[in-house]
Amino acid sequence: MKFYFFHLMPWPDLPADFDDKSKHPSAWVTLSNRYYDPEKGHLLYNRYLDELEYAEKLGFDGVCVNEHHQNAYGTMPAPNIMAATLIRRTNRMKIAIVGNGLPLRDHPLRVAEEVAMLDVISGGRIISGFVRGIGDEYYSMGINPTFSQERFKEAHDLIIQSWTKSGPFPFEGKHYRVRYVNVWPRPLQKPHPPIWIPGFGSKETVEWCAEPSRKYAYLAVFMPDHLVKWFFDAYRDAAHGFGYEPSPYQMGHLFPIYVAKTDKQAFEEAGQHVLWLYHKGLRHKWEMFFPPGYTSVPSMRRIMSFAHELNWEAMDVKELNDRGYCLIGSVETVRERLVKYIRDLNFGLLLPLLHFGDMPHDRTFKNMELFASDVMPFLKREFKAMEDKWFQAA
């Protein structure tokens, strides 16, 4: 098992009347940036970076940063900047950027260059995630969502070629055309940094990741148990269809985890922060969460058929926890449930969100410390065979 501490860097200071949905239909796109206070932001960014840096001391394999635009849920519009600050303050751990929102940028070679720089500076500690960006961001950035899939695939192809082929060479796409592709620097890792793809809702994405020339890790993000299983099964089926057995390290699970001495204490301490995440930070206007053409009409029909499962606001902490949207409990509870998860789902990457919502700094450190001392080593021992079989070989 590999453990990557995930941080979203949310903006916790929402307006006092945020519970009034008629006034504040979303934490995205339309929530005014007058609620962002740069003086507090200065302290908050540095506090959050301290938490990420602390993960190395605690023995995590790495940390994850990500990209979100113009919202209170996550204040990292430029994840490569976060990775850059972390590289120079850490020595050993991996830094996973999950990921750069390819269709949201007008030039994929900027991503290729920046990630290559980070990989070279860090001595090959970068994991490069690629995402399409969530629906709301197509509103915030004015990018046409109906070309999102096309732009993602084409930008991906251009970036991978720019990292693996000797330049200069021409690239002729529908959305991107460059006469002289010749990216300096080249990434340090060969053939290029590992690619992780966080996903939600699309089986096509899973199959694309599993294709033998890619074998990209697919990350299930904030999914209930049965959907995580459905996607990992789909990944394994796709890999078998391609004629190979996928490594558990091709599958990752990202969700909030909180550990305390007892179940009761854990719920008391974490409950409000989980609710901040699911009731506030993830409050979207449906039409903005799913802009036109972001998913195909058949996929959209399928998503609408399980829309009730995305209605987090109707769920209390217990229900969120029972369904697998988060994991809160004592060391024993958390160990037990993770062991069952990993056994049942056979995945090798765990990306615990150990800070979430408006969790204060001391509580975050406490959660990180207890996870690192009492859960992580236990699971590493428990699943040592997985490591021996798959990771060393890779």
Added chain:
Amino acid sequence: MVSGRIDADMAPQQDLVEVRGARVRVLRAGSGDPLVYLHSLLGEVRWLPFFELLSRHFTVYVPENPGFGSSAGLERIDTVHDLAFHYADLLDEMGLERPHVAGLSLGGWIAAELAVHYPHRVRKLVLIDAMGLNVAGDFTPDIFAASPAETGSLLFKDNDSELAHSFVSDTPSPEMLDLMLASRQTLARVAWNPYLHDPKLQDRLYRVKAPTLILWGEADQFLSTKHGRLYEQRIEGAKLTIVKGSGHLPPLEKPEETARHICEFLKA
């Protein structure tokens, strides 16, 4: 071309026309000079009272845009210009050399582009609450972010009417949901950004040769009358007429009055 009758009451023909290998659905009825109607963002390709009224005087053709309903060929459509070329191809396929062309909303925009690209293919032009222009400082609401209920009140003067509910609904039938999703996606493809307009169109409207009537719903909450005025200014000889008591969709909301204006203009 494949033809078949679809509605016993109103008795239009439904043609399936191949345009560059993609099948497009076209409703057709009536007799007299040809009149092609390009539908709005709602994809109203079903036999409406408005079409029946027009078909008493004209041979009315109502083609369905690629990407709407069951019409194919969307993968070739990236911009509104692709749609203009598509309709030029469709006129060729249907053997219509120089029909009257009317368009509502999205269809009005396409009609204007068609008349700019192919001035001699349009006999007379009718633009109804047409998208296509940007009026500086005029705020056009974001239709893509609108819920079905919000969409209804943007487009219809009476959004609680049976008519409005037959096009936008919070609880659509599966067929209606498909059309709503497909319409939204198809419109976004050509009109997400720049939003509902072509920045060059205004400067190209001098190319329109056809006599032009501009109709606008008095109570259009979506695209203000300022857009109609700008079309009127930019197309030589064009005349703007306001349709009283209508929102964004005069052919649906005020079929008699709208059809009367159009017939008077086309027969003059």
